[in-house]
Amino acid sequence: MRKTDVVIIGAGPSGALASKLLHAKGISTIVLERAQFPRFSIGESLLPQAMVYLEQAGMLDDVVNEGFQYKDGAVFLENGNKSTFDFRKKSSEGPGTTFQVQRARFDQILADNASAAGVEIRYQEEITAVDMDGPAPIVTAKNQAGETLQYQAKYVLDASGFGRVLPRMLDLETPSNFPSRQSLFTHVEDNITDPDYDRHKITIAIHPEHEDVWFWLIPFSNGRASVGVVAEESFFASYEGDPQEKLQTIIEQTPSLAALLTNAVFDTRVNQISGYSANVKSLWGKNYALLGNAGEFLDPIFSSGVTIAMKSASLIVPLVEKHLNGETVDWQKEYAEELQLGVNTFRAYVESWYNGDLQKVIFFEKPTENVKLSICSILAGYAWDTTNPFVKRPKKRIETLAGLCEATT
Known part of the structure; x- marks a missing residue:
């Protein structure tokens, strides 16, 4: 062991x-990864706030040097209306630009950076059991050769994303309060020739007849792009054909997006994922904590x-250090509540997007400068900036603002 x-x-x-x-603090760490990198993943449009954390970990230079697609904002399209947000024009301090990345390569860069620093990453080891009841957690894994391996740790972090290892094994999962949605997505050779198209921005297009059905178009630096559609599962049931036929048909129904993708070559299998929104009873427990999507996943609309x-x-890292040093950590207050501040901000924006309130704000023709700067900060990922009034009581503020926009239209 x-x-x-x-x-x-x-x-x-x-x-x-x-x-x-953790390694930089002298804390011995072993990473167990089920797949062999590189491997496909979604979540390709990063937010500027993420650059702060990459720099903190000494990973930003490797990402910059890769030559990923530069990103400085977002464009929203709806029935001929267009609204542009430049992330460099925001109320929060911090980077205003980021990248749009092929996740297979991006994730490989981050893992290789950690390995080069001395972190042990063990690929193709799938977790088969965890024992959190004893004085020290024991994690059991099986490698590609079928061998059973055991690891004893003082603390366990679940960063398994949609795999949600600890939530499944420790019965932590709870239903999401979002409707069950589905996404169809793929990579294409985009061949976009529209002179007004800005590859520096993600494009979000709304279906002309269904305001809760939306598309992403994420350009990459090599002439390719990620394109996908999100809707409630029942929406797709009315379409015939395989996933690619469904995706292309729904795109054709949306003139703003169809025009951009007129010459696109759909040369990659269309993937689909359903019921991806998830939640848990707690983000932490005895000698463990959940990171990122392993704890909660909201919705892909704002690339959060x-x-x-x-x-x-x-x-989590400074708290784990305190814990290992024998200091008392209030995991709920210092970790869960701190993380949930931003998660709940994003949650309010996701809910407001689907009920139409945020769309009214985004497409309002004459927004005040301060409001647009504040909204732009959230879209850029600065959901933990409590100096932003739209982080405090975000749902109520958006609801009020949507009412004002509607009244003056």
Whole structure:
């Protein structure tokens, strides 16, 4: 049985970041990853706030040097209306630009950076059991050869993302309060020739007849793009054909997006994921904590997943250090509540998007400068900035603002 201070389940962004930060503090860490990198993942449009955490971990230079697609904002399209947000024009302090990345390569860069610093990452080891009841957690894994391996740690971090290892094994899962939605998505050779198209921004397009059905278009630096549609599962039931036929048909129904993708080559299998929103009873327990999507995943509309994952890693590391040093940690207050501040801000924006309130605000023709700067800060990922009035009571503020926009239209 191997012994270490910390076992991290998963080598994605939160796992790689946490492992690098822990290693820098002299805390022995082993990362157990089920897949072999590189591997496909979604969540390709990063937010500027994430750059803060990459820099903190000494990973930013490697990401910058890769030549990923530069990103400085978002464009929203609806029935001929267009609204642009430049992330450099925001109320919060911090970076205003970021990147749009192929996650297979991005995640590999972060994991390789951690490995180069001395972190042990063990690929193709799948967790088969965890014992959290004893004085020290024991994690059991099986490698590709079918061998059973055991690791004893003083603390366990679950960074398994949608794998949600500890929530499944420790019966922590609870239903999300969001409707069950589905996404169809793929990568295409985009061949976009529209001179007004800005590859520096993610494009969010809304279906002309269903305001809760939306598309993402995320350009990459190599002439390719990620494109996907999100809707409640019942919406897709009325469409015939395989996932690619469904996706292309729904795109064709949306003129603003169809025009951009007129020459696109759909040369990659269309994937689908359903019921991805998830929640848990608690983000922490005896000798463990959940990072990023392993704890909660809201919705892909504002590309918040990677930022929340990195924020969770940044928050948890100094607390694990305190714990290992014998100091008392208030995990609920110092970790869960701190993380949930931003998660709940994003939650309010997701809810307001789907009930139409935020769309009224986004497409309002004459927004005041301060309001747009504040909204832009949230869209850029600065959901923990309590100096922003739209972080405090966000749902109520958006609701009020939507009413004002509607009244003056």
